[in-house]
Amino acid sequence: MQIKDVLLAPGNGAFFYDDQAALRAGASQDGFVYVGEPVTPDFAAIRVPASSLSVGLVLADSTVVWGDMMGVQYSGAGGRDPLFETAQISRLTSRVVAPRLFDIDASRYLDACSKVFEAFEHRRLPLAIEYGVSQALLRAAAHLHRKTMAEIVCSEFSLPLPMRKVPIYCQSGDAREINVDKMILKAVDVLPHGLINSRQQFGANGQIFMAFVKWVAARTIEIGRPGYHPVLHFDVYGWIGLEIGLEPQSIADFICRVADTVPDFTLNIEYPADYGSTQAQIDNYARIVAILDDRGSSARIVVDERCNTLEDIRLFAEAKAAHLIQIKTPDVGSIADTARAVLLCKANEVGAYVGGSCTETDLSAQASVHVSVATQADMMLAKPGMGVDEGFSIVGNEQNRLFATLTRRRAPVQKTQTNRTVPHAEQP
Structure with missing residues (x-):
């Protein structure tokens, strides 16, 4: 060996x-x-x-x-x-x-x-x-x-073989409108990221961002196939805090207003504000989460920045300082720690999102799929790259190949007339 x-x-x-x-x-x-x-x-x-x-x-x-x-x-x-x-x-x-x-x-x-x-x-x-x-x-x-x-x-990790596919989340990059259309046509589970990383994209008091959220929801209904109902997930790169202010009550109020514009969708808001340190992020995100939960809002807070390593993830999960934690694979380090992070989130009843970065490669993306599926994460990122087609193909196809293999492991085999073994496979 x-x-x-x-x-x-x-x-x-x-x-x-x-x-x-x-x-x-x-x-x-x-x-x-x-x-x-x-x-x-x-x-x-x-x-x-x-x-x-x-x-x-x-x-x-x-x-x-x-x-x-x-x-x-x-x-x-x-x-x-x-x-x-x-x-x-x-x-x-x-x-x-x-x-x-x-x-x-x-x-x-x-x-x-x-x-x-x-x-x-x-x-x-x-x-x-x-x-x-x-x-x-x-x-x-x-x-x-x-x-x-x-x-x-x-x-x-003494886990049972997985039975459920993990929802895939795509990111749009700067080509927001074109890539949203691609995502909808391909029936992506979670979309569109949006890359809301500047004042130009967020707008005064968040008006441009709110208009974009409404457009994505309307576009999903307009060109999506019947019954298609994705989760809407937007990464705002701290701009709610930068534009609205860092008071948790004000941030929660703004997020509720955004959620009210798309009442038929689950809304994920990633990285609403940056409080400058891990502990400050935990304290204030926990307050935002509590306010949203008390109101019964459908909006969910996703943490990214200041939550990097396995120890950071443990602190956020135990404090209930997010509804969903991005496990940003290159920042976590060993992919074994990505597995541990998913299991830690589950133990604390917090959502686990196996993410990563557009800077990754096909090999790292494929390995991430296996860890995501094995641990039954709540969602995983289509990566690498900032386009839709390549990352969705790499991650989606690897997941489909994995489940075809696992189905064969579980299924009894029958002998055909040519003496080949054929498994009872699931239909795609």
Whole structure:
């Protein structure tokens, strides 16, 4: 079960790394480029192409299994790790992580993760390293046991094989109207994100945002197929707090007004305000949640910024400081911790959303699907990229392939006239 070599291959993320502080300060766009000087450390420009680093584990039978490391779009903001730097991550992986990989049993997933991700020089390894290497280790365990990655997660965490598909959430990027139409035509479960990341998109007192919410709901009814009824989920990047003020009562009042404009839909509001620290975020989000619950509002608060690691997620879940917690996979680190985070949310009766970033890759997205399904998360992000088609295809198809495999595992087999075994499969 030994790993006999480690390969590294630099690559691309599916979108760009953006300086959130510069955007919030009012940086303007010239085409796809942002104009002005960066604010966040390590950014050479406000928008830079996302990079990644693939790590390949060469197993004893010469099979190579891969995982991908990268940062998130808004690196260095909201308590997150700094901007991903390929050369630095590559050196650390070669010098520190690779020797550890040669000493572990790759068939024992959680044990392997705990040994490989021990602190280095009294500090935790960069979360991007944990994320990419943990994907590769999960694929290694799946290969060695001849199982899917989801089955490895179920086995390691003593979970039953999943029966329910996980709803998929798509994000629109800047092409809001076109991508909303795509989502509706493809009957996406949760939409549209909206990328409400500037005063221009939010509007004075939130009027532009409210109009957009109403338009999305009306458009869903107008062009959606009969019976299609998605959850509406909008990420406002803290702009309710920036424009309306940080008082929880005022924020709750505004969210209720938005929900009242789309009474037939469940409304998720992600990142309504930024209170500057994890503890302040917990305290104030808990107040907003309590106010909405007392009113019986259909609106739900989703936390993102200031809720990064597994420990952060535990604090938010135990405080009931969100209705739904985004488990932002590259920020959590080891994908085993993503599984732990979902289970922690469930234990505290808080919704678990396995998210991530548009900067990810096909490999990280596929691994996320297996963890989401195994732990039965409440929803998962269609990723990577900022378009609809690619991410929805990668995540949706991986989920469908996984369930076809699991259905075969469960079903009795019958012999056909040609002596081939054919499972009783579910119809799509």
